[in-house]
Amino acid sequence: MLGLTLREVCVALREGHISPKELCHQCLNLIKKTKFINAYITVTEEVALKQAEKAEKRLLKGEPLGPLDGIPVAVKDNFSTANIETTCASQILKGYIPPFNATVVNKLLNQGAVLMGKTNMDEFAMGSGSTDGIFGPVRNPWGYSRQYKEKLIATGQCTEEPDWVITGGSSGGSAAAVAALTCFAALGSDTGGSTRNPAAHCGVVGLKPTYGLVSRHGLIPLVNSMDVPGILTRSVDDAATVLGVLYGHDPKDSTTAEHSFESFSLPDEVNVKNISIGIPKEYHAPGLSAEVLSQWMKAADTFERAGARVVEVSLPHTQHSIVCYHVLCTAEVASNMARFDGLEYGHRSTVDSSTETMYASTRHEGFNDVVRGRILSGNFFLLKQNYDRYFVKAQKVRRLIAEDFIKVFSSGVDVLLTPTTLSDAACYKDFIKEDNRTRSAQEDIFTQSANMAGLPAVSIPVALSARNLPVSLQLIGQRFREEDLLTIAKWFEQQVNFEAIDLQISDNIGTLPKKKTASTA
Numbered sequence: 003m004l005g006l007t008l009r010e011v012c013v014a015l016r017e018g019h020i021s022p023k024e025l026c027h028q029c030l031n032l033i034k035k036t037k038f039i040n041a042y043i044t045v046t047e048e049v050a051l052k053q054a055e056k057a058e059k060r061l062l063k064g065e066p067l068g069p070l071d072g073i074p075v076a077v078k079d080n081f082s083t084a085n086i087e088t089t090c091a092s093q094i095l096k097g098y099i100p101p102f103n104a105t106v107v108n109k110l111l112n113q114g115a116v117l118m119g120k121t122n123m124d125e126f127a128m129g130s131g132s133t134d135g136i137f138g139p140v141r142n143p144w145g146y147s148r149q150y151k152e153k154l155i156a157t158g159q160c161t162e163e164p165d166w167v168i169t170g171g172s173s174g175g176s177a178a179a180v181a182a183l184t185c186f187a188a189l190g191s192d193t194g195g196s197t198r199n200p201a202a203h204c205g206v207v208g209l210k211p212t213y214g215l216v217s218r219h220g221l222i223p224l225v226n227s228m229d230v231p232g233i234l235t236r237s238v239d240d241a242a243t244v245l246g247v248l249y250g251h252d253p254k255d256s257t258t259a260e261h262s263f264e265s266f267s268l269p270d271e272v273n274v275k276n277i278s279i280g281i282p283k284e285y286h287a288p289g290l291s292a293e294v295l296s297q298w299m300k301a302a303d304t305f306e307r308a309g310a311r312v313v314e315v316s317l318p319h320t321q322h323s324i325v326c327y328h329v330l331c332t333a334e335v336a337s338n339m340a341r342f343d344g345l346e347y348g349h350r351s352t353v354d355s356s357t358e359t360m361y362a363s364t365r366h367e368g369f370n371d372v373v374r375g376r377i378l379s380g381n382f383f384l385l386k387q388n389y390d391r392y393f394v395k396a397q398k399v400r401r402l403i404a405e406d407f408i409k410v411f412s413s414g415v416d417v418l419l420t421p422t423t424l425s426d427a428a429c430y431k432d433f434i435k436e437d438n439r440t441r442s443a444q445e446d447i448f449t450q451s452a453n454m455a456g457l458p459a460v461s462i463p464v465a466l467s468a469r470n471l472p473v474s475l476q477l478i479g480q481r482f483r484e485e486d487l488l489t490i491a492k493w494f495e496q497q498v499n500f501e502a503i504d505l506q507i508s509d510n511i512g513t514l515p516k517k518k519t520a521s522t523a
Contacts, residue, residue, distance in 0.1 A: 004028055004183040005502060008073055008240035011186060015061065015072050022061065022072030026054035026116055029074040033118065033184045036505070039141045041178040043079045044087055045119040050074070053116045060114065069243050071114030076179045076188040079120040080127055081107055081231075082220040090222055091135025092125045094342050094349045094368025104220020105252050106189060106231050113247050118185050121175030127191055127224045128335070128372050130199055130445035131433050132174025136370070140174035142167045142204060142427050143182040144471050148504040152470075167427040167471060170200035170445065173232060177204040180234045181503055187244050190232040193224050194327055194442070195422075195449025197232025198461035198476060202422035205463040205472030205503060207495075209233040209241040209488075210449075212481045213456035214259035216245075217252035225334040226257070228453040236502060238492040241460065242268050245484060259482075266485045272493035275309030280415035284320045287447055291425035293467050298421055301464065301475055304497050305419070315415060317406040322399050323451040324443050329383050329396040335373075336380025342368065372438045404455040411480050417490050418478040421448050422461040426471040448476060458484050460491050463500040472500075 003011065003020050014020050030047055057072035077083060080090045082100035089095045103111070111117065124134045132140040145166040169178050173190025177200035180188050190197035192210040201208025209232060216231045223229055231248065235241045246265030252258045281302055286295075306312045344350035344364030351363035369377070383392040410418070423445060433441065452459040459478045467473050477494070479487030 004032060007237045008070075008186040008235060008243060009237070012069065012073065016067070022054040022057040022116065023051070025072065026050050026074060029118055029184050032182070036143070036182045036184060039143055039146070039178050039182055040122055040138050041140055041175045041182060041184065042076070042119040043089060043091065043122050043137050043175070046086060046117050049086070050116050050118050053111070053114075057114050057116065068113035068247070070110060070187075070247060073115055073187065074118045074185045075110055075115045076118050076121050076176055076185040077107055077110075078123055078173050078176050078188070078190050080123060080191055080222045081189060082222065083107055083117075083120065086120065088120065088222070089136075090126045091123045091137055092368065092370070092373070093136050094344075094364070095347075096136070096349060098348050100220075102220065105217035105254060106248050107220065109247050110189075118179070121173070121179050121188060123175055124172035124372075125370050126222070126339070126373055127172040127193060127196055128376055129171045129438055130195070130442045131168040132171035132200065133168060133430065133434060134370060134372050134438060139430060140169045140178050142169045142471075143178055143503055143505060144205060144427070146505065147470070165429045165431060167429055168203065168433050170203035170423070170427065172196040172200075173234065174200045174204075176234050177201050177206055177208070180204070180206045180236060182505060183503070186236070187240060188234045190234055191221055191224070192230045192232035192453065193228045194331065194453050195446040197234060198422055198449050198459060199445055201234055201461045202463070202474035203427035203472060205474070205500065207235050207238055207241050207463070208461040209235075209245065210452060210459045211245060211249070211484060212458045213453075214257055215261070215263060215458075215482065215484070216248045217250070217255040217258050219252055219254040223338045225331050226338070227330070227334065230453070238460070238462065238488055238495050239268055242266065242484075242488050261482050263482055268489055268492045272489055272496070274305060274490060274493050277305070277310045277417075277490060278415045279305045279310050279312045280315040280410055280418045281312060282317045282320065282418055282420060283314050284317050285420045285448060287424070289424045289444065290421065294421045294423070294425060294473055297464050297473050298419070298475060301419060301494065304494070313415065315410045315413070315418070317403075317410065317451070319399060319402040319406050320451050323403050323454055324447060326396040326399045326403070327446070327450045327454060328379075328439070328443070329392050330400065332376045332380035333383050333393050334380070335376045336384060339369070339373065339377050344368070375438070400454050403451055407455045407457060407478075416479075417487055420476045420478065422474045422476040423448065426467040426469060426473055452478050457481060458487050460487060462491055462495055462498070464498040465500065
């Protein structure tokens with residue numbers, strides 16, 4: 003039952019094949035069995051069981067049910083949740099309990115969703131591996147899958163302590179929670195690819211909606227001009243279902259658009275004949291693995307054989323995107339992190355000889371090196387003598403990047419087909435050799451330009467690499483054209499027919515069996 007999609011399990015609940023309470027118990031048990039993955043910071047067991055019981059009563063009474071009624075979901079730990087600790091995986095917010103729900107959390111709960119818990123992440127969403135939070139790194143469930151183990155055994159690499167692989171980030175906990183079958187959908191956030199990147203590495207669907215389509219109220223901000231609540235599910239249909247619950251103007255968020263957007267259901271049969279697919283030539287980036295390139299070319303051929311028009315397009319300012327993103331991101335981080343001073347909430351240092359020393363000590367103790375580094379960079383770019391040279395110039399180039407996309411779409415292109423990441427998931431020991439900024443530049447190279455332009459984008463798993471780890475591709479669409487984007491994405495998903503993870507749950511899960519030797523064989 004846990005291996006079903008959200009839509010499938012919804013039908014199973016309605017037809018009485020399983021009850022909401024039974025489903026909740028199964029997910030909670032699996033969370034405990036896969037605790038080593040470290041996907042959750044807080045497991046809200048009591049809350050979930052009460053919500054599941056209420057869902058069961060509604061079902062038995064025959065009351066009108068929402069599309070998520072009784073469905074287990076998870077929420078990234080940078081969304082405010084009333085009476086539930088919200089930490090952003092940072093020492094400075096450890097113990098902070100918000101008095102309100104984020105708008106998107108309210109919308110999930112109002113539709114009857116069952117909250118399983120708050121998921122692990124990079125501290126304040128600053129990272130691309132989910133390795134930099136105070137609760138420890140998130141482990142990719144695919145590193146513990148049956149397929150991965152068999153591959154290690156076949157190549158003689160099976161050890162007692164496996165070289166586990168990263169989930170990507172910063173929403174790695176949400177992606178791992180969905181991939182490990184502990185929930186049917188999860189909220190992430192996406193500022194430069196933080197939903198699509200871990201979705202790609204964990205073999206699930208990751209949707210970044212158009213900027214302004216979904217409320218940011220209650221999402222603890224990283225970069226206000228780019229942050230978007232993201233959606234992680236097991237299928238494109240499920241992503242569309244969750245989006246239909248979350249979208250809409252919010253008076254509490256002035257950046258939400260008053261757009262005539264309506265929820266939609268994707269057709270069962272999709273025809274991509276005469277659809278125009280753009281292949282950006284600038285996305286043939288250095289470091290792109292042969293496996294990802296092969297799947298990218300294969301996908302283009304798949305569309306072309308089905309009657310779609312596949313054309314090469316140019317986004318000339320994309321080459322500057324990652325540099326501009328760094329300037330704009332750190333500048334807004336410096337502004338947003340100023341609110342964490344230890345006075346009103348969160349961690350406060352005991353060093354209090356003066357207000358200034360208390361501030362300095364609180365922030366030094368509360369933020370990790372990554373956050374402090376971005377604050378310092380942002381303040382440098384915002385200095386009076388640097389403001390025009392860095393921040394203003396980055397804003398101007400950001401406009402050029404957005405205009406590149408407008409020109410391509412106005413030429414008749416419907417969606418862009420690109421890689422999501424340079425390669426499959428890296429081993430943890432290799433990933434941490436590089437500093438956070440270098441890693442983020444590498445991991446976000448294909449994703450952050452959609453944030454710069456405010457466009458919707460979706461990552462779809464397409465195949466397994468030679469290491470039996472997921473390889474994914476990305477489709478980028480036009481603003482507020484999520485229905486068109488996801489319709490094409492669904493057709494592509496049907497063609498690749500990616501198989502979900504095959505976890506081997508046992509008492510000793512989390513370790514691989516010892517490699518056989520002559521004495522033990």
